[in-house]
Amino acid sequence: MSVITDLIEALGADAVLTGAAIGERYRSDASTTGRTLPLAVLRPASTQQVSLALQICDRYRQPVVPQGGRTGLAGGANADDGAIALSLERLTGIEEIDVAAGTMTVLAGTPLEVAQRAAEEMGLLLPIDLGARGSCQIGGNLSTNAGGIRVIRHGMTRDNVLGLEAVLADGTVLSSLNKMMKNNTGYDLRQLFIGAEGTLGIITRAVLRLRPLPAARLTALCAVETYGAVVALLKSAQRDLPGLSAFEAMWDSYFRFNTEALALSLFENPPPFAVIIEVDSSGSGEDRERFETFLGTALEDGTIQDALVAQSEKEARIFWSVREGHAMDQRLPGLVNLDISLPIGQLGDFADDCSAALLQHFPNAHVSFFGHVGDSNLHVAVWKDGIDAHDLHAIDTIAYGLVRQFKGSISAEHGIGTLKRDFLDHSRSEAEIAVMRRIKQALDPNGILNPGKVLPA
Amino acid sequence: MSVITDLIEALGADAVLTGAAIGERYRSDASTTGRTLPLAVLRPASTQQVSLALQICDRYRQPVVPQGGRTGLAGGANADDGAIALSLERLTGIEEIDVAAGTMTVLAGTPLEVAQRAAEEMGLLLPIDLGARGSCQIGGNLSTNAGGIRVIRHGMTRDNVLGLEAVLADGTVLSSLNKMMKNNTGYDLRQLFIGAEGTLGIITRAVLRLRPLPAARLTALCAVETYGAVVALLKSAQRDLPGLSAFEAMWDSYFRFNTEALALSLFENPPPFAVIIEVDSSGSGEDRERFETFLGTALEDGTIQDALVAQSEKEARIFWSVREGHAMDQRLPGLVNLDISLPIGQLGDFADDCSAALLQHFPNAHVSFFGHVGDSNLHVAVWKDGIDAHDLHAIDTIAYGLVRQFKGSISAEHGIGTLKRDFLDHSRSEAEIAVMRRIKQALDPNGILNPGKVLPA
Known part of the structure; x- marks a missing residue:
C-alpha cells in the first residue's frame, strides 16, 4: 500500500488527482515561483474527508500543502519536493447568515466575492476585501490573515473571524463555530490558525462577522505637500469622520506614473503626496456636507493644497484606478x-x-x-x-x-x-522564532503541514 | 538552599515578601474565594527580575501565580496551596505615547485608569474600559482579555493590543513590541498570552492602540416592548449611528429594581426592556440632530415606545447608574x-x-x-x-x-x-481542551504558571 492508494480508498478516486490529471494551476500561487506539480492533488468535499486525508498523510509522514485560490504572493501554497496539495475547492458554500447575530458561517473553499455577495443580498457587509476577491478563497484569506483596503475601518481578517473549524495534522477536528463577540472560555485557539499559512492546521469552516452595508461612499483625492501633513490629515480624518473606510497615500513618483499612464490630469501639478479619503455614508446630504466641511477646513488650515470630491461612483473608480496601479504593472x-x-x-x-x-x-x-x-x-x-x-x-x-x-x-x-x-x-x-517552533512541534509533531513555509529551516 | 533564599538572593529582600510581611490583600481576587495567603509575594521591578524569578521557580518546580490588581471575578489570581504570588505592582509606568502611530507603550502593573488619563492628556482615547478601572492593571486586563462597556465600538482588549512582552515559565523574554496595525510575520504570539489568565506566560509590557478622543457623547434611554425590537433597534443603530459606542439593555426586573432603589422615575411605566444608546460625538449640533432624528424615526416606526435624551453629562450618569446597578449590589x-x-x-x-x-x-x-x-x-x-x-x-x-x-x-x-x-x-x-493542554505543555512543561486555573485537572 502507498499513501496514494490509501487516499484513493478513503476519499474515492474523484477526490485524488494524480499524474496527467493534475492541472498546471496547481503548480504555484500568484508569485509564480512553484517549481513542480504536486505529487497528487486531494479535493476533499467535507471536513470529515480532510480529516481522513490528514490521518493517512500523517501516518506516512507525507507532506501536505493546503491550497485555496492560490492568489498569495509569498509562495505559501506551492507544493514542491514531492508534497501533496490539498485543495479546498470542493468545500464550498455559505451555510448560514444570522442577521440578528451579524454572522456568516461559510466553508473554507468559498471564493471571497461569493461570500461578499451573499452578505450584500442580506443587506450586510463582509468587510474582508482585496483585489483578488474573485479567485481567492475564505480559507486562504484566514490562513494569511489577509489585509486589504478596509482595514482602517473594520480591522484585519483576524478581527472579523468569530468562529473557526480546523483540522490538525493528526486528523483531529477542532470545531469552535462561535457566533459571539465576547467569549473568554480558555485559550483562543482560532488565533493559532489565522495567519499561520496552513502550517498548524487546515481551516475548513469559519464564522465571519458582518457589518451594516453602507448605503453609499464618499471619495476625495487630496493633494498634500509633506508626509507630516499626510499624518495630520489622517489624524483629523480619524477624529472627525467616524465612517472613515479608506486612507490611501501615493508618493509623487507613483502618482505621476499612473496618472500619465492613464492619461489623467487630476491636479494642475502632481503633488508630493496624493491621498484618497473615503467614508461610508448613509447617502444623506448631511453626510456629504460634513465630508466637504472636513475638506474645506483642511484646505483652510493648509493641511491639504487641493481636493477633488468624486461626484459619481465612476469618478471614485478613476481615483482608485490610479491607486491600484494596474497600468504600472502592465508597463x-x-x-x-x-x-x-x-x-x-x-x-x-x-x-x-x-x-x-x-x-x-x-x-x-x-x-x-x-x-x-x-x-x-x-x-x-x-x-x-x-x-x-x-x-x-x-x-x-x-x-x-x-x-x-x-x-x-x-x-x-x-x-x-x-x-x-x-x-x-x-x-x-x-526567542520568538523558537516559540513558533515549539507551537509547530506541539500541533504538528511529524511536520507534515506545509513544511518549509514560514519558519526558516 | 530553598526557592525563597534563591529568590531573595536574585531579586533582593525588598522584592520578596514572606511571613507577616504578606498583606491580606494578596489572599484573593475580587471573588473573595482565595483560601490562604501565598507562600511568598514577589514584587519584581523589571522584566529582567520577572525572568530571574521564573527561572528559579521553574528549577524548583515552584507554582507561581501572577497578580495584577486582583479585581478578577473567577478566582484566577488566588495563590492557594503553597503557591508564590508574583505581583506586577512595581512594574508600572507609561513608557511612550506615539501620537502619529496612535500607540501607548506601558508596563503591565500600571493601573488602567492611569493609562487612560495619560492617553487623554494627549487628546487620545485608550478604549479599554471597565468598572474596576481604578484598581485593575493593564497586565491583568490583557491576561483576562477584559471586555467592558466600549467593546461595541472598539472591540475586546485583544483587539486593542498591538505589541506584547511576556516572560515564559523558563524565564525566556518574548518581546514583540509592535506598533503596526498590520504585521503578518509568522505566528501571532501575542494572542497566546491575551486571555490565558497567566497560565502560559507573564505579561510585562504592552503596546496598546489609541483612538481619537471623542469631544462629547450623546446618551439616550429608550423604552422597548419586545426583545425582537431590541435587536431591531441595535441593527438600525449600527447602520445609522457610525459613532455608536454603547448599547446596553436592561430587562424589566433589573430596571425596576434599580430605578426604585435610586428613587428615580424615568418612564411612566417601567418598560419590558430599557436600552441605553450612546454615541461618540464631535460636540456639533449636527451630531445631536442626527441622534434625535434616529430616535424620532424609531419612535415613529414603533421600534421604541419612548426615549429620554440626556441633556447633560449628569443626566447621562443617571442613566448609567441604573445600568451599573450598585444599588442592587448593596441591597x-x-x-x-x-x-x-x-x-x-x-x-x-x-x-x-x-x-x-x-x-x-x-x-x-x-x-x-x-x-x-x-x-x-x-x-x-x-x-x-x-x-x-x-x-x-x-x-x-x-x-x-x-x-x-x-x-x-x-x-x-x-x-x-x-x-x-x-x-x-x-x-x-x-478536542479543544486537549489542544489547550498541548499548548500549555509546550510553553510551560513543568506546569509552574498559575496551575489549576483555566484547564480542568
Whole structure:
C-alpha cells in the first residue's frame, strides 16, 4: 500500500488527482515561483474527508500543502519536493447568515466575492476585501490573515473571524463555530490558525462577522505637500469622520506614473503626496456636507493644497484606478511589489531612505511608494530593466535591512511563505522564532503541514 | 538552599515578601474565594527580575501565580496551596505615547485608569474600559482579555493590543513590541498570552492602540416592548449611528429594581426592556440632530415606545447608574452575577428560559438580566436569602446547562479561573481542551504558571 492508494480508498478516486490529471494551476500561487506539480492533488468535499486525508498523510509522514485560490504572493501554497496539495475547492458554500447575530458561517473553499455577495443580498457587509476577491478563497484569506483596503475601518481578517473549524495534522477536528463577540472560555485557539499559512492546521469552516452595508461612499483625492501633513490629515480624518473606510497615500513618483499612464490630469501639478479619503455614508446630504466641511477646513488650515470630491461612483473608480496601479504593472513587466509596515510616523523617512538606497544600487531603477497609510502599511514598487534573481535578492536585502533598522515588519499583509522566510529574523527575535517552533512541534509533531513555509529551516 | 533564599538572593529582600510581611490583600481576587495567603509575594521591578524569578521557580518546580490588581471575578489570581504570588505592582509606568502611530507603550502593573488619563492628556482615547478601572492593571486586563462597556465600538482588549512582552515559565523574554496595525510575520504570539489568565506566560509590557478622543457623547434611554425590537433597534443603530459606542439593555426586573432603589422615575411605566444608546460625538449640533432624528424615526416606526435624551453629562450618569446597578449590589448582599454570551438573536429566549428554570428551583429568588447586548453579552443577577455554596453550584448548573443547550459561552468577559473551570466543557469540546493542554505543555512543561486555573485537572 502507498499513501496514494490509501487516499484513493478513503476519499474515492474523484477526490485524488494524480499524474496527467493534475492541472498546471496547481503548480504555484500568484508569485509564480512553484517549481513542480504536486505529487497528487486531494479535493476533499467535507471536513470529515480532510480529516481522513490528514490521518493517512500523517501516518506516512507525507507532506501536505493546503491550497485555496492560490492568489498569495509569498509562495505559501506551492507544493514542491514531492508534497501533496490539498485543495479546498470542493468545500464550498455559505451555510448560514444570522442577521440578528451579524454572522456568516461559510466553508473554507468559498471564493471571497461569493461570500461578499451573499452578505450584500442580506443587506450586510463582509468587510474582508482585496483585489483578488474573485479567485481567492475564505480559507486562504484566514490562513494569511489577509489585509486589504478596509482595514482602517473594520480591522484585519483576524478581527472579523468569530468562529473557526480546523483540522490538525493528526486528523483531529477542532470545531469552535462561535457566533459571539465576547467569549473568554480558555485559550483562543482560532488565533493559532489565522495567519499561520496552513502550517498548524487546515481551516475548513469559519464564522465571519458582518457589518451594516453602507448605503453609499464618499471619495476625495487630496493633494498634500509633506508626509507630516499626510499624518495630520489622517489624524483629523480619524477624529472627525467616524465612517472613515479608506486612507490611501501615493508618493509623487507613483502618482505621476499612473496618472500619465492613464492619461489623467487630476491636479494642475502632481503633488508630493496624493491621498484618497473615503467614508461610508448613509447617502444623506448631511453626510456629504460634513465630508466637504472636513475638506474645506483642511484646505483652510493648509493641511491639504487641493481636493477633488468624486461626484459619481465612476469618478471614485478613476481615483482608485490610479491607486491600484494596474497600468504600472502592465508597463513595467516584472515589477517588484514589496509589502512592509512601520509605525505610521516613520513611513515618510523610510520611503526617503529606501528610495535613496535602492537608487544608489540601481541608478536606473524606477522606485515608488504607495500604501494603506492609515494601517501603517507601505508598498514599495521597484522596477529595473532585465531584472534577475540576483537583483531581486539585492532589493530584498536593501529594503528589509532598512525595515529592520526602523523596527518594522517585512510583511504587512502578504505573509512569509517561502519568499520572505529567510528574512523572518529581520522582524522577529530568535526567542520568538523558537516559540513558533515549539507551537509547530506541539500541533504538528511529524511536520507534515506545509513544511518549509514560514519558519526558516 | 530553598526557592525563597534563591529568590531573595536574585531579586533582593525588598522584592520578596514572606511571613507577616504578606498583606491580606494578596489572599484573593475580587471573588473573595482565595483560601490562604501565598507562600511568598514577589514584587519584581523589571522584566529582567520577572525572568530571574521564573527561572528559579521553574528549577524548583515552584507554582507561581501572577497578580495584577486582583479585581478578577473567577478566582484566577488566588495563590492557594503553597503557591508564590508574583505581583506586577512595581512594574508600572507609561513608557511612550506615539501620537502619529496612535500607540501607548506601558508596563503591565500600571493601573488602567492611569493609562487612560495619560492617553487623554494627549487628546487620545485608550478604549479599554471597565468598572474596576481604578484598581485593575493593564497586565491583568490583557491576561483576562477584559471586555467592558466600549467593546461595541472598539472591540475586546485583544483587539486593542498591538505589541506584547511576556516572560515564559523558563524565564525566556518574548518581546514583540509592535506598533503596526498590520504585521503578518509568522505566528501571532501575542494572542497566546491575551486571555490565558497567566497560565502560559507573564505579561510585562504592552503596546496598546489609541483612538481619537471623542469631544462629547450623546446618551439616550429608550423604552422597548419586545426583545425582537431590541435587536431591531441595535441593527438600525449600527447602520445609522457610525459613532455608536454603547448599547446596553436592561430587562424589566433589573430596571425596576434599580430605578426604585435610586428613587428615580424615568418612564411612566417601567418598560419590558430599557436600552441605553450612546454615541461618540464631535460636540456639533449636527451630531445631536442626527441622534434625535434616529430616535424620532424609531419612535415613529414603533421600534421604541419612548426615549429620554440626556441633556447633560449628569443626566447621562443617571442613566448609567441604573445600568451599573450598585444599588442592587448593596441591597442584595451576596448577589450572584453570571457573565455569559449567546448569539444576539437568542438572548431573549435564553433569559426567559433561564428565569423560569431558576425560579422553579428557587421560587423566592430575585432573577434579573442586563448586559452588553450589542456584544452578545448577558449578565444574570441572581439573589436568594441565605445563599450557600450548595445554592451557588445549583445556580451555575442550571444556567450553564442552558448555555450549553444554546451553544453559548459560560464566560463572556470574566474568564475561567477556578470558579468556571469545571464547566469549561459546557462551551469547549474535548478536542479543544486537549489542544489547550498541548499548548500549555509546550510553553510551560513543568506546569509552574498559575496551575489549576483555566484547564480542568
